[in-house]
Amino acid sequence: MDTGAAMISDRYQKLLRQTFLDYQHHDTFFDNPLIVERAKGLHYWDVEGRRYFDAIAGVYAATLGHGHPRVIEAIRLQLEKLSFAPPMHGTADVTLEFVDRISAVTPGTLNFVKSFGGGSESVEAALKFARQYFRQTDRPGKFKFISRYHGYHGATFGAMAASGTGPRKSAFEPGPTGFLKVFAPNHYRDDFSDWEQCNRFAARQFEDVIVHEDPSTVAGVILEPVSNTGGVITPTQEYFQILREICDRYDVLLIFDEIITGWGRTGEMFAAQTYDVIPDMICSGKGLSSGTMPLGAMMARRDMAECFQQADKDNFAHGHTYAGHPVGCAAGIAVVEQIIEDRLDKRAGELGERLAARLEKLKRHGVVREVRGKGLLRGVELVRDTESNEPFPELGLALKKTALANGLLLRVDPSWFAVGPALIIDEAGIDEMCDLIDRSLVDALATVRG
Template sequence: MTTEPMTSDEMIQTCLEHTMFSWTATGKVSPLPIARAEGVYMYTPEGKRILDFNSQLMCVNVGHGHPKVIAAMKQAAEGLTYVFPGAATEPRARLAKRLAELCPGDIDTFFFTLSGAESNENAIKAARLFTGRFKILSSYRSYHGATNACMQLTGDPRRIHNEPGSPGFVHVMPPWPYDYSFGDDEEQITAQHLRYLEETIMYEGPETIAAMFVETVTGTNGILPPPKGWLQGLRALLDRYGILMVCDEVMCGWGRTGKLFAVEHYDVVPDILTMAKGLTSSYVPLGAMGVRRKIAEHFREHVFWGGLTYNAHAYACAVALAAIDVLVGEGMVENAAKQGAVMREEMDRLIAKHPSAREGRCIGLFGMMDVQKNAAGESIAPYNGTHPAMGRLAQFFRDEGLFTFVRWGSFMCNPPLCITEEQLREGFAIIDRGLDITDEVYEG
């Protein structure tokens, strides 16, 4: 039976009638109709071109429809696609060996999942089983996934609507406060925060805390690289109390920051490293929890009480190998570092030109810009709130063919790592015109 391709309106209406969407009431969502995608561009059924300035959810790192990955997918589909998780397969073996070669330090053993949330869920289990402790620390400005335990691990407001949840999670202030007026002496900020954190550990009882989860570079809650010396200081602090460090690199890993893994910027090896998204560039679902040798050795003798039907899915592992080969072999990690300098230049240009542009942060091609409402630097939108001008800005981006996320008083700048300088400047040219909207409501 042949079926005629849907128009945009048909696609939207059918999806609204028969599916639910993430983080929204279905009656209030306006989904973007996409028929195909190639490189850094997406296309509607009618052929409108849209520049993907967020790699979808910071995940299509090698770009859309890369021919080498597609070819590998076709080849893998003709071979072994699925066997039960207790089987040994060549894709499982080859991917695990490749990851052992690429991951920092002695992280050389992996538990495969289907998502970042599942990777973090299993990291929670592993930390508790390994240490015999129960409590988990994480930051208020964090996102770690939407599954049950990960929703409580998450610090941002999406957690609130899923409470009460699993017990044992303790949230702490992040090193960077939400209000920027804390000063810019990063070494002082680091020293003060680590002192506060040690006091929190004392109050909670260090013998009760299994691990602290951190996004190596905070993602949706600000694109916040840690202040100078903080991650190294955190490593030493947690070691002092026998608390594991878990680095969530679901967003910031796989080249996004201009290094293969963001921890490489800080010369730190976590006890557990979680990943997904860029692992396959999201061509198929796959995540992984990587553990250091001491933890792997523990679970050679003790049961790891975790399991998934799709653990080490043969087809997904084969696709991951192809995506990694493209990412590394075509120099996309290096391109992220190179184009990150262009992004920094463009952000600085917009801040100098537009009074409403408050700040731009980027590390590699992991970026965000904040919008202010006055010369005092107040955000145009309150925490977990919005402003009509930000809604108009989001609509302008959509109308002008720029896909990104506008959240509260900020918007994302996270294009695929294959983007060229010309394409990157194309995106910022649209942003330049859009900021005229927020300039109009700026209270000079």
């Protein structure tokens, strides 16, 4: 097996010290280095020419696989025609076409659409939109947001404040006020004999917090329908029904962060549809451009937007130089059209069953507690043994290395790992990926057991 650090040339080591890697220490990276040079479809190649099976679509981004010709062509044509549009004193035709295509597939009346430069920007915009919406509709006291521990909503201040990932934010506190947290259902799972009951209990935590905070101060609940951080937590459908009822009862907005789950990944265009619940707002990113362009979008109920458009009301006091970017929008249109044409959302649902069944087989190693997820977003929880169910972070850390050595990219964190391949994967691709996962897990077990 490669030792890792030896693979990085002196030049790259030096350059790496002149930048930073997202959410990881240089030394950790030097231990598991990956410097990619090119990618196509389901694979990356590193600077040494080694090929990797990309089991996480970059990071849930390359929906159509890497370098999809239709998206590249759309970008090329748009670059030649119009590569930048005036952000404050105009917009572009393609930006409006993007609004049309996106609003045609959003659930309910969420047809107010604004594109941004990524997921965090979309979350940030949604939080600000919600607060200003309440101000402009005579409920100025509503400013608090409730989200969940372990949830991740982005790196900027508002999105970070809504995130429940302690180590990713404690260095920057205090953050903005008015961000409260509850636990996701799996926090209570050992207290209940069945998952349904556990979910009912967890959903009602939102109501408790809203009531105790005073509903007239609470603006919204923001959460990922299937939460990646925390280990691909997959609540029941009833959890969302209860949550929807609670939000309606207390005049609180339900905001879905679908930055990972959007664009077909869970078997429908949005996880909102997979769970049959209509939120008031959706934040999107990642897979919307299939990883080609920095792109996100915020979608809101049409009637919410009206309070920014009446003559006597203020406009939404928000904007970015690269919001509504023509090239990003062209990429987004191509991606969404391709998903629709090839029914990739439905395909993700079907292939997800095969993936789940294959991952279940990992239980034969005696270190898997649960396989969770929806569609082509699946997580596997690693434990020391299935009697104690104690987390097994050393195994995850070893898996990170053995997977790389076997030419496989996974998301490992470290007592669970997740897979979320491009939606263009087929049955053979699922089998190849799962064989690599199995082999890497066996190698990782051999490492930790000496």
